[in-house]
Amino acid sequence: MRVCVVGAGALGGWTALHLLRRGCEVTLCDRWGPANSRATSGDETRVIRGTYGPNGVYTRMVARAIPMWKDAEARYGQKLLQDVGALWMACEADDSYERASEEHLRAAGLGYERLSRTQLEQLYPGVNFAGIGWALFEPSLGYLMARRCCQAVVQAFTEEGGRYVERDGSEPDASIVVHARGPWLEQVTATRQDAFYFGVPARSWKFPAWVDNSAPRFYGIPFNEGRGFKAAKDVPGVEFDPTGGDRTPSSEALDEARRYIAFRFPVLAGAPLLESRVCQYEMSADGHLIIDRVSGSTDEWVAGGGSGHSFKIAPVIGEIVAKAVLGEEAPPSEFSLARFGTGPVVRRWQRA
Numbered sequence: 001m002r003v004c005v006v007g008a009g010a011l012g013g014w015t016a017l018h019l020l021r022r023g024c025e026v027t028l029c030d031r032w033g034p035a036n037s038r039a040t041s042g043d044e045t046r047v048i049r050g051t052y053g054p055n056g057v058y059t060r061m062v063a064r065a066i067p068m069w070k071d072a073e074a075r076y077g078q079k080l081l082q083d084v085g086a087l088w089m090a091c092e093a094d095d096s097y098e099r100a101s102e103e104h105l106r107a108a109g110l111g112y113e114r115l116s117r118t119q120l121e122q123l124y125p126g127v128n129f130a131g132i133g134w135a136l137f138e139p140s141l142g143y144l145m146a147r148r149c150c151q152a153v154v155q156a157f158t159e160e161g162g163r164y165v166e167r168d169g170s171e172p173d174a175s176i177v178v179h180a181r182g183p184w185l186e187q188v189t190a191t192r193q194d195a196f197y198f199g200v201p202a203r204s205w206k207f208p209a210w211v212d213n214s215a216p217r218f219y220g221i222p223f224n225e226g227r228g229f230k231a232a233k234d235v236p237g238v239e240f241d242p243t244g245g246d247r248t249p250s251s252e253a254l255d256e257a258r259r260y261i262a263f264r265f266p267v268l269a270g271a272p273l274l275e276s277r278v279c280q281y282e283m284s285a286d287g288h289l290i291i292d293r294v295s296g297s298t299d300e301w302v303a304g305g306g307s308g309h310s311f312k313i314a315p316v317i318g319e320i321v322a323k324a325v326l327g328e329e330a331p332p333s334e335f336s337l338a339r340f341g342t343g344p345v346v347r348r349w350q351r352a
């Protein structure tokens, strides 16, 4: 079977690799290259954690993705998963998300520790845990080297016999087409996300990859390769044009990040800004993935709607798409386009 996968981000790259390994003749094409700076996968790092609240489907996907990332590391001799630990901080006022996560973490066999506020304060001096009740800590997870991951996958794809071309994929030449065009998909809304990287006082100051689930939700990654302490707000921003949008960081978002950092990480108050980045989430209408045939088509598929959380599970998404395309197994119904019924597939997101 001849398949063209359009888009060589995390989702398209892994989809192409899985289809190739299942015997398809695959062309992977991208307008600007794997993990280019316009792409949603085009950053240095992405958090990987199994904590996912009441929806066990994603925790199971994370558990399946980990050996795939490790296998990629071993095959290509590159460190892709930095196991600095992943810390999910529960809001004191409402910890229902975290309590629901525990059952799924246990069922998926993902190791975690429950850290009390007192333990957190002992482990991480210089951090203010006001408003945090407790935390889930996953010691073997942390973050993925995002850009490096995407490039390694495309390299593997070509070395194993796949054809990669750098061009627009609007007129693909294949019997089956998989659209993995990230924020350029018609079924999603791209939203502007500002991320900031602050200088840390000393390299010896240790903190894991983290999510602070109090309002507003922030998350970050500690000084990857000396590039600063990442802090970003995890709330969909205003609509954004991924092709021509202005990626100058907004002073309003920087002020908010500085205020947040000064409150939660007093040790970093007044820290210099080393780098910044404007990216975009590719939001589906309900924040869940879309893996389905394009409505009304028999030979076109869509794989996307990662909605700001799906880099970590890209190897599994690729596997699900490959099985669906080859008729081996239907994708989970919660990822279908049918769930939107006759209502709009795309919802307009605004910064909360």
Ligand SMILES: Cc1cc2nc3c(=O)[nH]c(=O)nc-3n(C[C@H](O)[C@H](O)[C@H](O)COP(=O)(O)OP(=O)(O)OC[C@H]3O[C@@H](n4cnc5c(N)ncnc54)[C@H](O)[C@@H]3O)c2cc1C
Binding pocket: 006, 007, 008, 009, 010, 011, 012, 029, 030, 031, 032, 033, 034, 035, 036, 038, 039, 040, 041, 042, 045, 046, 047, 048, 167, 168, 169, 170, 180, 181, 182, 183, 184, 193, 195, 232, 279, 280, 281, 282, 303, 304, 305, 306, 307, 308, 309, 310, 311, 312, 313
């Ligand atoms: C700031 C930010 C932080 C995030 N943090 C996390 C995190 O911590 N953990 C996590 O798991 N996920 C995270 N995510 C989400 C994750 O990065 C995305 O869900 C994932 O990278 C989406 O990958 P993709 O392949 O769908 O899209 P992309 O990476 O955008 O890939 C789409 C590709 O399609 C190409 N393309 C588009 N149109 C065409 C065309 N017509 N012809 C040819 N090529 C085309 C583009 O050039 C691009 O390379 C985050 C996202 C953002 C923005």
